[in-house]
Amino acid sequence: MKNFKALLFIIISAISISSCVSQEETKTKCGSIMCTDEFIMVPIRLIATKSSTISFKSYKVINLAAGKQVRTKDVVRDSPATLIIADDSNRKDFPESVQNLQLQVTRNDGRVVTANYKIGGGKCACHVSKLSGPDQVDIDQ
Structure with missing residues (x-):
């Protein structure tokens, strides 16, 4: 025993x-990191300085390092003028802590308006965050 x-x-x-x-x-x-259960999105707002309405054909966000389109969760937006360029569903897809992304908005006339962003994230980050880039993009530029 x-x-x-x-x-x-x-x-x-x-x-x-x-x-x-x-x-x-x-x-x-x-x-050791403590994370919240919040789901973070990085929104930007489209503005039109020369017209009264904001109208465009399509938009996409490109990860410049990978050359691939960034896909975000489908969410109900408050306004068609608000676009989500990254969210927490992308966090682990970013191999580095900083990603260079480019927003490409195709206007109704076919012209493409772009804006560049640096987004924080990566496998060890709790959430994505916008490090640099405009809060508003003028589609009339």
Whole structure:
């Protein structure tokens, strides 16, 4: 009976120690960070300085490093003039902590209006954030 208790103690100790080691490895990859459950979006607003209405054919956001289109969650927008250029669903898709994105708005006449942004994110970030770039884009420029 003593041998069984000793063996059981050794097995439980080994399992406990190995589980602590794997938790440490997970924590050290990104450090200890506390994140909120908020879902963050990076909105921009389209404005029209020469016309009274904001109208355009389409828009897309391009990750300049990857050359690929950034897709965001479909959300109900307050206004057709508000566009989401990145959100937390993109955070882990960004391999670096800073991504260079370009908004491309195709106007009704076919002309493309662009604006460049630096977006914070990456695998170890809690949320995306706009580091630089305009809050408003004039589609009449």
